[in-house]
Amino acid sequence: MKYIIICLLLFTAISKGFAQTQAEMNKQANEAYKTADKQLNEVYQNILKDYSANKTFLSNLRDAQRLWMQFRDAQVKAMFPEPAKNYGSMFPVCKANYLTELTTQRVEALRVWVNGLPPGETCTGSVGARQ
Template identity: 60%
Template structure:
């Protein structure tokens, strides 16, 4: 009986090692958003460099990115229209998760300018038009 109690006590102690406080979850979500935002900015800068000779594309691409930032911010306001306090302590995590989701979508959208396109695809527009 004593060994059963000790085994249960050890098991219970090991489960608490997986628990995170809300502050830790908020911090982790913020870091994940920061990481994906950094990745998107790296890809964005690479595209600007690779397509530097195509001035029309660069101007339009910069405009699109500025407008995307406005759209991202507007979507965030639509998702969470009330003050941060009204959503409680989970708000920083929820906000960071939503921003990471939107940023991942944008990252996927702009990666086409650095990835190869299927041969014979006739609807690639400015992709691979670097001059």
């Protein structure tokens, strides 16, 4: 009997850990996107600060970031071209997950200006050209 009660308690705890409402899944996906977007803004601001003396680079970076945001939005439209209602109740999660993926990729692309390139890299361009 003790074994059955322990199994039932364990099953209840596990099932509650995995059971989520659609609203909870939407919230979780949106939070992940907000976190990725916050990381993007932090990396971008660090670059603006670190490279403040390199006006040409910063002008080009700002242009690139504006274009990336247009690209991101176009990618989402390409991925989900129909009205949201056509994708069902999972659409908010799917859209937020895709935005998170695209934003995370951009964060990694920008981190090179913060972290630098591996030693011996010859094609550094503006990476490290803080002045």
